[in-house]
Structure formats: C-alpha cells, structure tokens
Amino acid sequence: MTATVPAGGDPVLPGGPVDPVSATAPALPGRPWIEQAWRDVVFVHWRVDVSAVAPLLPAGTRPDTMGPDGSDDGVTTWVGLIAFSFEDTRFPPLGPLGRTGGLGDFLEVNVRVYTRDDTGRRGVVFLSLDAGKLLPAAAARVVTGTPYHWARAGRRQDGDRTAYAVHRHGTHLRSRLEVEVGEPIAEPTPLESFLTARWGMHVGRAGRTAWWPNEHDAWVLHRATLRGLRDDLVRAAGLPAALTELEPDSVLYSPGVLTRFAGPRA
Template structure:
C-alpha cells in the first residue's frame, strides 16, 4: 500500500499499536451469533470502475476510509433479484420479500481492519422494504422500477426511478454455462462480510455471512448508467474494468455493531 497520504495509508504511528487488517480474501465469514434477517440474492451482475479515492473519502461514513486494491479504489453498479426476505427465524415474507434491486456501492475499511461496502444508493421496486430500510437502518433506498428479463442466454436488467429527475441504468450480458474465476480484483470486490453506514449521527458495521461465490463466464453486450453520477460520484469513464455474473446465494445478516465514537478518521 502506498504511503505518504492519509487516504493511501501512512507510516505507522509509534505511539499507537498497529492493528493488522483482515485477510484480503477471507475463506469464510465470521460466524454470526444472532441472525437479524435473511435473504437470497439471484442473478447478480457486477460492473466496476476505478474511482477517485479523494472523492470517495468524502462520501463514506465517519470512522471509515476507502479500501484499496493495488493502490486503487472502485465504484460498483450491481444488479440482482432478491428473494425470500425474512426476519430472524420467521418464514419468508410473501410478495414483499421478493424484488429487483440495483445499487451503487463503494469499498470501505474501518479502524478495526474490517472491510465492507458503503451503499450510495439502492433502487428497489417494492415501496415497503424501501421505507423499512431507510428508517430502520438509514440505508439510502429509493423506490424505482426494476426489471429483469432473460432471452435464452442473454440477461437484461433496467431500472428507472419514480421521482425527481428519474435517473436510471441498464445492463445487457450474455451468460455461458462455464464457471469463471473472479481473479484477485473480483475477490476483493465480492468477498465482503459486512457494510458500513451511518444513522442518527453514529456509524455502524452490519456483518453478513454467506457461502462461497460461484461465477460464470459472461460477455458485456451493452450498458448505460445515470445512477453513479446521481450518487455523488463522477460519471464512469470508459468500459467497466470488471464484469461478473453470479447465479446467486443465500445471505444472513447479523445485528449492527457501532463503530468507536473516537474513530472518526484514521491513517
């Protein structure tokens, strides 16, 4: 990791003990003592571009900094279908527990070395989950129209917001049956065992657990995006540097853990 600037790391402070970060690509998440809610993610499409760490830093919750891979941080545009949303050990919610989602995400690290994601926006086509997530966890959900269509081996996602200037996004990929390895960058972007967010003036970490990802070979046929600039970031320049497709997996989330109040900024 480069040194010399707080956004890229700096020489360790001799007055403070060094806290090593977690493994870059952990083999498995830490066990959850209690499950807050469960869900199943299906037909995920990940598009990623390099992002300016200075710009990203100003958009993260207090107590976190941009997480870097080989000196770079990234912005992701992720399309998927959510199924079987459930709370604790209760059965999955009928109708309201299944919906399309498109999110804009950044990559973060906190003072304890925990790597996570920070959602700048989450577009969802069910209003009640939008309201519950916004007011319950402070997550920036937006009520939108989200569609997913398969045409043989080709998958099309599109979304459009229902209010304001109505920014939207779409992606068009061809999916093969052959498995694909994500590579070091793909592992960095997808092996994330929690998210960072801020609600009621306090930052928190929300852990999750899920099986190992599986990916398939895919070809990007087309894309269009208005959600990344709407989320406060520069519009992506050029083609995505990483395109991944996963058929999906089940996910469990634990209760939120507050970040230390003193850890507002760190090197």
C-alpha cells in the same frame, strides 16, 4: 483508465491490521437477524482513484484499495453497479415474506464502494439502492439507515443474456444494464474475491457508523460481457460523471447465494 476528482484531504487514515480478503465468510457473530436469497447477480465495476470515493464515506471509514493485479497499491479503489433479485426474505424464525404476496421478493440496482474501518474490517458502503417495491425500500431505509429509493424495476432474461432496468420514482434517474454470461470461473482471482466477497456493510447515521456483518456460501462466479449500459445512478451518487461512459474493468455474474445478516455493531 482511472477517474479522479479533487479530495478535501488525505483519504489514507491511520488504522490497525486489515482483515484478509477471503472468498469464505467468517462466522457470523450472533444469530441471523435477516436472511435473503440474492439471485441472478450482475457485478459491473470501474477502478477509480481513492480521491473520488473518500469524500463520500461515513466517519471512521476510508476507501479499501486493491490494484488490478491483486496487490494493495494504496490508491486504487472500485465503484460497483450491482443488479440482482431479492427472493425469500425472512426474519428468523419466521417464514419467507414471499408467502404473503411476494413482499420479500423484488429487484434492486445499487451503487456501492469499498471500505475498511479503523478496526480493520472490510466492507461496502452503499451510495444508493433502488428497489422495485415501496414497503421493503422504506422499511430498510428506516431500520438500517441505508439510502434506499423506490423505483420501477424490471428484468429480462434471454438465453445467456440478463438485463435489469430501474427508474427511480419522482425523478429522471434511470439505470439499464445488459450482460452476456460466460463460462464459470474455477478459481476467482484476488481482485474478483475483493469485489464480491464482502462480509459486512458500513452505514453512517447521525454522525456514527455501524457495521452490519453478513455471511453466505462462496460465490459461484462467471465472467460476463457488458452488452449495454445507460446509467444515471453512479453520477447521482456523487461519483465522476464520465465514469459509466468508460468500459468497465470487471464484469461478473453469479446465479446467487443465500445471505444472512446479523444486527449492527459499533
């Protein structure tokens, strides 16, 4: 099922050739600005019509599209609810912040959508990010302009099951998801690469949009089964209220990667 909402205009904008979908990162332009380990990553995705996403995007970007069969149908885009653990955050050449009281180690649940810009770069736009520590959330919001929120966060792991829960401070907004991890994927499908191998983020700020490129090793992915979900964050981000009541179209898990970000580019 594809959820739709009215759009204020045509979301398909003119642009040049689009970068290919690739499970392998392009070389990072410039020196890494920050390094982070993303561990025990859960990807839950629903497909939606581009009209559900286009009004939420920053200037100069539009929904990136791919149908369930891996072809670019021009009308299907995706909403992701992503949960994971940040570990060993560092700002080269400094050591990991985790050595100073665990400052760089925290849990996060984010809502993200998929974008391309007028130069053809593919990326993600984060509609919300709920992090389990105040200082990293506040610093990331100020430095990058991403919509971080401070939340109470927890994780439970029991055999093949992994569960995350967040409750945004000062609000009623919560998210709790649990997955059962299955067998590893020998070769990701084009869609699975499209949903996970994103080599930058688009961030709108003061009417301008910056591109923050990143790189990491290819994901080691497992298929997974959603065993429980209660979520307010997708609706609060401006997406269709009934979306998380539907069965997701894709559920994946990865033990994680070490990620490096370069500084922003126009």
